[in-house]
Amino acid sequence: MANNNEQHKIVIVGGGAAGLELATRLGQKLGKKGKAEVTLIDATSTHIWKPLLHEVAAGTLDESEQVEYLPQGHRNHFRFRLGKMEGLNRQKKEIYVSPTLSDSGEELIPSRTFSYDTLVMSIGSVSNTFNIKGVAEHCLFLDTTRQAFKFQKQLFEAYLKSYIGKDSAHVKPLSIAIVGAGATGVELAAQLHEVTNVLAIYGLNEKSTVKLTIIEAATQLLPALPIKLAIATQQQLVNLGVDLKMGRRVTEISKEGITTHDGEFIEAELKVWAAGIKAPDWLSQLDGLATNHINQLIVDNTLATSDPDIFAMGDCAACLWPDHKGNVPPRAQAAHQQASTLCKSICNRLSGGALVPFVYYDYGSLVSLGKYTTVGNLMGNLMGTVSIGGFIAKVVYLSLYKMHQVAIHGYFRTAMLTLSNAFRRSVYKKIKMH
Ligand SMILES: Cc1cc2nc3c(=O)[nH]c(=O)nc-3n(C[C@H](O)[C@H](O)[C@H](O)COP(=O)(O)OP(=O)(O)OC[C@H]3O[C@@H](n4cnc5c(N)ncnc54)[C@H](O)[C@@H]3O)c2cc1C
Incomplete structure (x- = not known):
């Protein structure tokens, strides 16, 4: 003392x-x-x-x-x-x-x-690479803001490359593989799908020129959520065209792509590691x-x-x-x-x-699939565990962030920030392109 x-x-x-x-x-x-x-x-x-x-x-x-x-x-x-x-x-x-x-x-x-x-x-x-060969060298991580900005830059450059090469007969779809089907991997896949759509609207991209794959060692995605919600999320991702490779353990990552324990090679230009923390x-x-x-x-x-x-x-x-x-x-x-x-x-x-x-x-777990949906479960002493989805889940999901904002800014500033962001979003572009 x-x-x-x-x-x-x-x-x-x-x-x-x-x-x-x-x-x-x-x-x-x-x-x-x-x-x-x-x-x-x-x-x-x-x-x-x-x-x-x-x-x-x-x-x-x-x-x-x-x-x-x-x-x-x-x-x-x-x-x-x-x-x-x-x-x-x-x-x-x-x-x-x-x-x-x-x-x-x-x-x-x-x-x-x-x-x-x-x-x-x-x-x-930080992300746990489990000492798997090539992960540290070839994967992108989402542990820090700097890494997230690096990812965003590489993503936009990759989009540009695929757009400029559009008229070439040899152009391939931009392939992005995410390792890990927990909340981070699933939420990122939905966000990337949403961005692809926005870029297509801006005329920079075609939806069909991006291929998203999620690779997961477990047989169920979102292990923290009840199986019913995991299946609903899985269906939503499949509807969005995301290729789900469940029950596949990654054994090696190279510049060209990802190898799984059964010998399959998944080609991927951008590789994201979201498979556990330490x-x-x-x-x-x-x-x-x-x-x-x-x-x-x-x-x-x-x-x-x-x-x-x-x-x-x-x-x-x-x-x-x-x-x-x-x-x-x-x-x-x-x-x-x-x-x-x-x-x-x-x-x-x-x-x-x-x-x-x-x-x-534990008040439950919620996963946001961007503009598509939000799913999760809420825990309560009186109600037990309740599965929620759609608008209610989205509101509850946002409230976790609002609680954080209130803790650091107070109620008034949080309300002002929320309002000003809503106005900004209605005026400016939806995505950052630099
Ligand atoms: C992409 C992603 C999505 C997620 N989504 C959810 C979700 O939906 N719901 C949920 O409940 N959780 C989610 N999580 C987990 C949640 O973000 C973490 O559990 C939470 O942020 C942990 O808070 P923390 O304060 O321990 O660490 P952090 O919030 O990570 O903060 C750590 C701080 O320490 C600083 N730091 C690190 N090393 C040093 C050092 N050597 N010296 C000085 N400073 C240092 C960093 O710069 C950082 O500011 C998500 C995580 C990720 C990565």
Whole structure:
């Protein structure tokens, strides 16, 4: 704990779904009243809610959905520091941040050290390649905003290539293969299909010049959803012309395409990997903090790691989900709930109170197939599990993002942002083309 003359230093590393909400709440509750110094450190200078990344990749996301950390910190009484954490010294209570470089490799900010009294790790997750040959070299990923923008650029260039080659007798359809039929893979496929239609309307493309394939090792897509909804989604994707290759385990990826365990070769110009997550590898050597087989920091029911001054939440934390024979799933609703619990605990910690136990409430899972439909299930104590689809599901799906926006902007600004986006979308193009 800090001595009496010094403010208690709370350092939050990672300003994603969990970290930005926590920094904003703690800034308002403690930073504003001078009760603590709240610092948020992130490797990037802007935040995009991660479930929107497939929209970034498809070029359909309005850029105003990005949140700049610096003004967010100024408005909400926390300090923002740009940089990538790379190390920890628990004895000295210090974290180490690597130098920030420009795109050309020039050092913009030197390496730095931050000291803490309470440290919160919320650095999220990355795709798990399972060490399959060629995945890291030839696949696109949707782990970060930068990767999503890279995907969008390559996608648009690939569309341009296929358009310019249209009159050639040898032109082939643009082929895109997505590995993984969880929510990310399925939502991305629907978005890409929608974009293809819009480009066809603009005259840049023909629907028939794009071939979408989803490859999945399991025999059912969307394993988190009830079988009835998975089948309905499967039918919808088939109707859209998406080629579903279920029960196929990927064994190798090359520049030309994807090989599965039964020897099939699927040609694909763009290959996207969306087949499971892990926490970043460097967490497994973080000054002796306990981690699991996918590098997540093991936390107890108060979200404390094996060091009582260090907490972890969101995708990088392994928190037992009692009665469910597993951990709390790596989902935005879990990140949101953990940020609320930790906010209470840290406030209590400063005033000598007890930490609050985290209890995860699963409100269900929803999957958006863009403009086509939204499907999912809702969990409720009174109703049990209810399957929903169509308009109601779309509204509930959007409400998860609205809850995140309310947590970081408040009700009034969220309402204004929603209105201004609706107006923008009615005036400007539906997709980004640069
Ligand atoms: C395409 C996609 C779609 C998804 N759709 C859904 C959905 O529909 N519903 C749902 O519930 N969940 C969905 N998820 C999962 C959900 O996004 C995550 O569970 C959630 O974002 C986890 O929040 P987090 O705060 O732990 O991590 P993140 O939101 O990923 O934030 C991590 C932050 O840490 C920063 N960071 C990383 N490393 C460092 C470092 N070394 N130093 C400093 N900063 C660092 C990153 O820049 C980032 O800002 C989706 C995920 C993806 C990728």
